[in-house]
Amino acid sequence: MDLRIGHLYPDLMSIYGDRGNVLALTQRARWRGIDVETRPFTVGTAFEADWPDVWFFGGGQDQGQDIVGVDLAGANGAALRRSLEGGAAAFTVCGGYQLLGHEYVPENAPAIPGLGVIDVRTRAGRQRFVGNLVADTPDGQLVGFENHSGRTYLGPDAKPLGTVVVGHGNNGEDKTEGAVQGKIIGTYSHGSCLPKNPWLADRLLGWALERRHGAVRLIPLDDREEFAARDQAAAVARARP
Ligand code: GLN
Numbered sequence: 001m002d003l004r005i006g007h008l009y010p011d012l013m014s015i016y017g018d019r020g021n022v023l024a025l026t027q028r029a030r031w032r033g034i035d036v037e038t039r040p041f042t043v044g045t046a047f048e049a050d051w052p053d054v055w056f057f058g059g060g061q062d063q064g065q066d067i068v069g070v071d072l073a074g075a076n077g078a079a080l081r082r083s084l085e086g087g088a089a090a091f092t093v094c095g096g097y098q099l100l101g102h103e104y105v106p107e108n109a110p111a112i113p114g115l116g117v118i119d120v121r122t123r124a125g126r127q128r129f130v131g132n133l134v135a136d137t138p139d140g141q142l143v144g145f146e147n148h149s150g151r152t153y154l155g156p157d158a159k160p161l162g163t164v165v166v167g168h169g170n171n172g173e174d175k176t177e178g179a180v181q182g183k184i185i186g187t188y189s190h191g192s193c194l195p196k197n198p199w200l201a202d203r204l205l206g207w208a209l210e211r212r213h214g215a216v217r218l219i220p221l222d223d224r225e226e227f228a229a230r231d232q233a234a235a236v237a238r239a240r241p
Helices: 019-030 062-072 075-085 095-100 198-213 224-239
Strands: 002-008 035-041 054-057 089-093 103-105 120-137 140-154 162-166 179-181 184-187
Touching: 002 019, 002 198, 019 035, 019 054, 019 089, 019 198, 054 075, 054 095, 054 198, 062 075, 062 095, 089 095, 089 198, 095 103, 095 120, 095 140, 095 184, 120 224, 140 224, 162 224, 184 198
Parallel strands: 002 035, 002 054, 054 089, 089 184, 103 120
Antiparallel strands: 120 140, 120 162, 179 184
């Protein structure tokens, strides 16, 4: 078996350790004897809709999102949408999450149209949400770090990834964190997120491998260190909300 990872805009949208999510998916696949290839897709490169099994889309500043928004409005956006409709999975963090929604409206700039493959809308607020983020999910706690001005609101087709325990999450109001729609997961968890939330990494791996290999049962890994790191980060977050 092999796995193909498409890393979206690594030169424009990768902050607060986001690249670690690609490393985590890669290593957890390799520990199971699965070959992995990662290709970057950015402005100026033609996106191959049929190549990736899973896309990773990190966060970024408003200026970077501006440039990326223009690119997603063209042929590359259409290819990405075809790929997701064709069964590829996607994991996206903060600014990338916002741009897979319908739109991101920065505080003092025109709205940036999004790809609209996740039923969410984001509008920047005055206060930045910065700090540790802990959310409860049906599969365990999700721990990360958030830094965003955007407030994201879910429409009926997107389900929250979790419920905020510490931090602000989507909008600092409705206690939701992130979103799940089909095989697309969005979160405000930088840090990077997947290394200390291995259950989420394995969910994405299962979805990704399914595209070309059918349903795959991943052999369990010894994640005691990962969960210890997560629990320690969660304890620090709770101690200093
Ligand atoms: N620029 C966006 C915001 O401020 C996203 C920030 C990020 O990716 N960390 O909300």
